[in-house]
Amino acid sequence: MEVAIEVKSLVKKYGNLTAVDGISFTVHKGEVFAFVGPNGAGKTTTVEILVCLRNLTSGEARVNGFNVQDRKGQREIRKRIGVLPQDFNTFDLLTVKENLIYYKKMYGHGIDIDKLIELVDLKDKTNALYKNLSGGLKKRLAIATALVNDPEVVFLDEPTTGLDPRARRDMWNLVKGLKEQGKTVFLTTHYMDEAETLADTVAIINLGKIIAMGTPSELISKHGGTKTLIVKKGGKPLYDLLHPILSEVKLESDGDVVAALKNESDLADAVLALNSRKTEFEELIIKRPNLEDVFLNLTGKKMVEGELH
Numbered sequence: 001m002e003v004a005i006e007v008k009s010l011v012k013k014y015g016n017l018t019a020v021d022g023i024s025f026t027v028h029k030g031e032v033f034a035f036v037g038p039n040g041a042g043k044t045t046t047v048e049i050l051v052c053l054r055n056l057t058s059g060e061a062r063v064n065g066f067n068v069q070d071r072k073g074q075r076e077i078r079k080r081i082g083v084l085p086q087d088f089n090t091f092d093l094l095t096v097k098e099n100l101i102y103y104k105k106m107y108g109h110g111i112d113i114d115k116l117i118e119l120v121d122l123k124d125k126t127n128a129l130y131k132n133l134s135g136g137l138k139k140r141l142a143i144a145t146a147l148v149n150d151p152e153v154v155f156l157d158e159p160t161t162g163l164d165p166r167a168r169r170d171m172w173n174l175v176k177g178l179k180e181q182g183k184t185v186f187l188t189t190h191y192m193d194e195a196e197t198l199a200d201t202v203a204i205i206n207l208g209k210i211i212a213m214g215t216p217s218e219l220i221s222k223h224g225g226t227k228t229l230i231v232k233k234g235g236k237p238l239y240d241l242l243h244p245i246l247s248e249v250k251l252e253s254d255g256d257v258v259a260a261l262k263n264e265s266d267l268a269d270a271v272l273a274l275n276s277r278k279t280e281f282e283e284l285i286i287k288r289p290n291l292e293d294v295f296l297n298l299t300g301k302k303m304v305e306g307e308l309h
Contacts, residue, residue, distance in 0.1 A: 001028040003065075004153050004184040005050060010059035012045050019045045021208035022059070027201070029152075032175065032185040034199035036192065036291070039306040042208040043188040044086065047157050050186070051083050064152060079107075082146035082154045086161065088138075092131035096122050096141055099130060100148055107149040120144045120174060136167025143174055153184040160194060161306075172198060190306035192291035204295060211298050216291060223297050224289030229270055231257040232282035241277055245269050261286075 005027035012020040020042040027033040035043050048054040050063055052074040064080050066073035090099050097113060104110045111119075117126055120140040125133065133141065139159060146154055156175070160168040168191075175198050178185050189195055195202050196216045203213040212219055229246075231238050234257035243249045246269070248260035261267050267286070274284075292302070301308040 001030075003027070004029040004031075004063070005033070005186065006060075006062045007046075007050075008060040010046070010049065010061055011057045012042075012049060012054070013057045018208055020049075020056075023203075023205065023208075023210045024059075025203050025210065025213060027184060027186060029184050030179070030182050031200040032179050032187060032198050034195035034202045035186065035188045035205060036190065036195045036202055036295075037205035038190055038303050038308050041205045043205060044157055046205075047083075047155050047186070047188060051081060051155055052077055079149070080152045082149060082151035084142050084146045084154070084156045084159055086158045088142040088145075090130055090141070090145065093129060095127045095129055096133075096144075097126050099141065100144055103145045103148045110149040111147060113148075116144050116147060119147070119177070121170070134167075136163050136170060139163060139167065139171060140174065143171075147178075151183070153186065154178055155186045157188045158190070159187070160189070160191065168194070190303055192295060192303070196291045202291065204291075204298065206299055212294065219291060219294050220289050223294040224291075225260075225293050225297055227261040227267075227289065228287040229259045229261055229267065230285040230287055231259075231274070232285065234279070234281040237277075237279045238274070238281060241273055241279065242270055245273055257281075 003026055008024050010020055010023050011018065035046065037043055045054065049056050049061055049068060052068055056069065061068045063077045066076045068074065068077065094102065096117060100113050100116060104113060117123055120143055122137065122140055125137060130141065160171045163171065172194065175185055175187065187198065199216060202216055202219060203210050212223060233255045235255045236251060238257045239249060239251040242257060242259055246259045246266055247262060250258045252258060259270065296302055
């Protein structure tokens with residue numbers, strides 16, 4: 001597979017603070033690469049280096065074969081990329097179409113504006129002022145501006161932060177559409193479900209270091225742990241029933257009984273035990289491990305809205 005982004009031993013320091021600490025990774029053309037981690041982990045700093053907004057301290061980084069430290073390389077990179085920054089804003093008193101026309105003129109080339117508006121599903125907002133758009137629609141326009149020059153690589157830095165669930169799903173569909181068009185997408189996020197749904201490759205970064213990398217299924221298989229049986233509102237009677245049968249059983253404060261399913265026979269043994277008693281509970285849930293479990297097992301902490309707990 002052709003390489004779109006190549007990073008080797010990348011370091012970025014601010015005085016005594018090491019924001020990015022010797023990371024290496026490769027992004028192949030046409031894939032969605034998710035860079036996942038909490039706030040302050042080094043995600044945005046890495047993006048800023050790759051899009052030639054910030055100088056690296058040491059190491060190497062190339063985008064489409066061009067060196068980010070070389071002036072000629074920087075010019076070529078900027079021609080070939082699209083960038084959605086975290087804090088995107090644009091002209092309040094210009095319409096959706098007028099904003100896109102402005103950005104296209106800056107490049108001197110790009111996608112047909114009407115087709116671009118249709119691509120991001122803003123056709124009925126073509127003549128709406130930017131200031132009157134909802135948060136989700138503003139993010140769609142932001143992605144449109146990142147695509148206006150028909151880039152080969154698209155950098156999306158926390159594109160769904162602050163969006164409601166429906167707007168997040170709409171944004172996911174846009175990212176899937178970019179992949180279908182053959183674009184390479186570099187996505188930073190602190191939402192594990194987003195990375196698991198969208199990414200071909202996931203790199204988990206914490207404290208400036210990449211602590212795990214692979215496909216979502218590879219990471220879950222290696223670091224996610226076991227499946228879990230949850231007996232909703234089972235209470236102490238079901239805890240007492242399952243505790244002698246399964247090796248790891250917990251009674252949660254809300255009355256749920258949670259048990260690790262470590263062997264293939266564990267689920268069958270638990271169901272047989274539950275059927276043997278007429279103890280009431282709300283429902284049985286089998287929870288498979290996910291990327292949130294991977295992060296918890298690797299760091300010992302949960303990540304909620306980008307913050308560690």
